[in-house]
């Protein structure tokens with residue numbers, strides 16, 4: 076890659092920073108991609124607790140059919156902000172902002188991202204967004220769901236809804252800035268010896284993620300700004316009694332928010348392709364198929380959004396067109412699942428916690444993917460749309476998928492980030508509780524939806540009590556499951572066993588530097604002599620790459 | 623993939639998985655009672671998906687579990703696994719199989735969708751169809767200028783499900799205007815001027831619901847009919863069905879419509895023909911005189927006042943009226 080522009084190679088001024096960051100540097104406008112990655116990760120793990128607290132409140136309310144624990148207004152505020160926080164301040168910043176920023180330069184042999192200052196700006200848009208959401212509770216909290224469909228969103232808790240819109244516009248801007256940075260970095264800043272087919276699959280996944288975010292986020296921003304004008308400045312884009320159209324908002328919203336599902340899962344697919352080969356001690360099965368399937372999902376994913384609107388103001392041809400396009404997504408997704416399973420086959424599987432979460436994800440995703448296919452077909456979706464079946468499905472994909480993936484990534488890269496290992500017995504307790512809790516919480520939801528329970532309700536028909544109580548028990552187990560995890564992280568960060576440079580004997584470039592890496596990643600940039608997943612070829616080979 | 627199990631084993635596993643999947647596809651009992659002509663169409667389609675899904679689920683999960691046991695690292699073994707980087711025929715196979723399944727399901731869903739009447743909402747009855755109502759009813763008909771417009775113009779898009787191919791071109795046996803409002807459904811029978819908070823329909827008859835919303839988006843759902851359609855302010859929608867089983871089924875609002883969204887429930891009563899006629903006659907006999915109705919101008923009233931006004935006709939719970947009053951006068 077001769078044209079890998081040398082002028083990009085040292086964006087961080089070689090002077091002007093200490094040898095090692097002090098703790099307080101992590102609270103400043105720091106341009107080091109690793110500091111920014113850690114800032115994203117720590118912030119998102121804090122918001123995970125906030126969103127989780129709201130989920131526990133919701134499930135406690137739903138332990139009984141009547142609305143008797145929270146006021147229904149507060150219930151709706153919690154359900155709106157649970158969804159918003161888990162998407163925009165937990166999964167997206169943890170997977171994309173956190174691991175994307177921390178790992179991409181290290182994986183491609185770069186000293187930093189292409190635009191370090193832009194990167195820091197992108198991060199610092201997130202804390203104010205979180206503050207706006209929390210502050211909105213002073214005004215009652217936004218209560219119209221994370222989808223915020225007008226007219227409801229225009230007549231309910233106007234001040235809180237306005238703050239909610241501003242928060243989403245901030246994180247959306249952050250996402251656009253981050254995406255540009257990832258694309259330019261992967262395109263231009265690879266170490267010259269790295270060929271296209273030696274780029275780690277996590278980076279390919281981030282290319283697909285970034286393209287998707289660039290295309291779709293501006294559309295969401297447009298929709299939300301029109302909503303903001305309707306609420307605060309007397310326009311009537313979405314006011315039916317003044318000539319507005321409520322369905323137009325839904326198109327603008329879902330044009331972004333279906334791809335948002337892929338923003339939350341494509342980086343996780345990338346993580347899977349990194350973790351599984353290392354702990355199965357086998358090359359990834361079908362490198363090219365996995366890389367291309369990410370790009371296919373990205374492309375097809377831009378043309379499926381109306382499957383969220385099958386019961387809305389949607390003409391027949393549109394219902395059919397989007398049924399077909401949605402079903403097509405199953406093909407590239409299936410390729411990935413089969414490729415990971417084939418990677419396990421014939422390996423020497425290590426039962427590390429990172430691997431347990433990766434395999435757990437695989438197992439959950441099979442179920443979530445299959446229920447997703449049923450939801451993609453208009454005739455069946457008409458029955459289960461806006462019911463607990465949908466809630467069960469997307470939690471299988473986003474919790475059983477994305478959150479399992481983030482956990483797996485933490486157990487896998489924590490030694491690199493901190494220089495210390497996480498405690499494995501605590502990790503296994505964490506995994507078992509999470510696995511059981513997930514199945515118990517999200518499986519009965521499918522039955523509830525099919526039997527007739529709609530979603531987003533603070534009160535429900537008494538015939539659904541038993542299954543709801545089972546779900547609530549599962550949710551409490553999930554709440555407890557995070558305790559060993561947070562203890563493990565806090566304890567291991569200072570007292571864990573020393574990790575060394577490459578505790579897993581992995582072959583990607585981030586493992587060729589110190590743990591934690593030095594400020595500009597390497598003294599001498601590494602030279603790529605083999606692919607990222609060439610396990611089982613020559614057992615001693617990995618030692619040669621350390622420069 | 624050198625380690626493909628012996629053909630005999632593959633055959634046995636294949637047969638067992640097929641049998642389990644076929645059995646579970648027919649016996650999952652996941653869906654409620656079927657009470658409309660559309661319900662068995664949807665359920666057969668769902669059961670086919672369950673059959674295919676069960677087979678895929680067992681095969682993939684089985685392979686994962688088998689791999690975890692068979693290919694676990696043994697104590698003291700620090701070597702790597704086999705350096706297999708891919709297998710083109712195998713990859714082509716697992717691309718082709720889902721592609722074929724997906725094309726099949728896509729075609730099947732078009733057929734089901736058509737049989738359900740999905741291609742004909744608002745079709746073939748333009749002009750007059752949308753507002754097939756008795757003249758004296760115009761006064762009572764609050765908040766549905768939209769449907770009237772749709773009827774007059776005849777060109778507005780109507781969403782939802784219309785006549786199934788069997789009855790295409792026929793007039794429905796019964797038309798009911800359905801209005802969703804926070805947090806109640808109002809059912810108006812234009813032919814008789816009956817207004818009710820519950821939906822009463824005769825079994826075996828071709829029923830057309832013209833659905834709209836007065837304030838925010840609601841969604842009209844009868845799980846036992848497998849039919850759902852958003853009630854949209856400003857845009858007309860239709861659901862057309864034949865109820866096939868007498869009984870009482872829930873009518874549920876499925877779209878978040880405010881704090882008491884979960885309480886926005888009522889029921890549909892599917893009567894035998896005689897019972898329906900009796901119900902209709904008794905309700906017509908109770909109807910207030912037209913003059914009384916004209917005296918009220920609902921346009922100037924809040925929802926709460928309007929609901930209180932008609933509460934004696936409609937079984938809306940007093941608590942809901944109280945909630946409404948609180949919400950509209952904070």
Ligand SMILES: [Cu+2]
Nearest residue numbers: 333336380383
């Ligand atoms: Cu979607």
Ligand SMILES: [Cu+2]
Nearest residue numbers: 840875879886
């Ligand atoms: Cu409603």
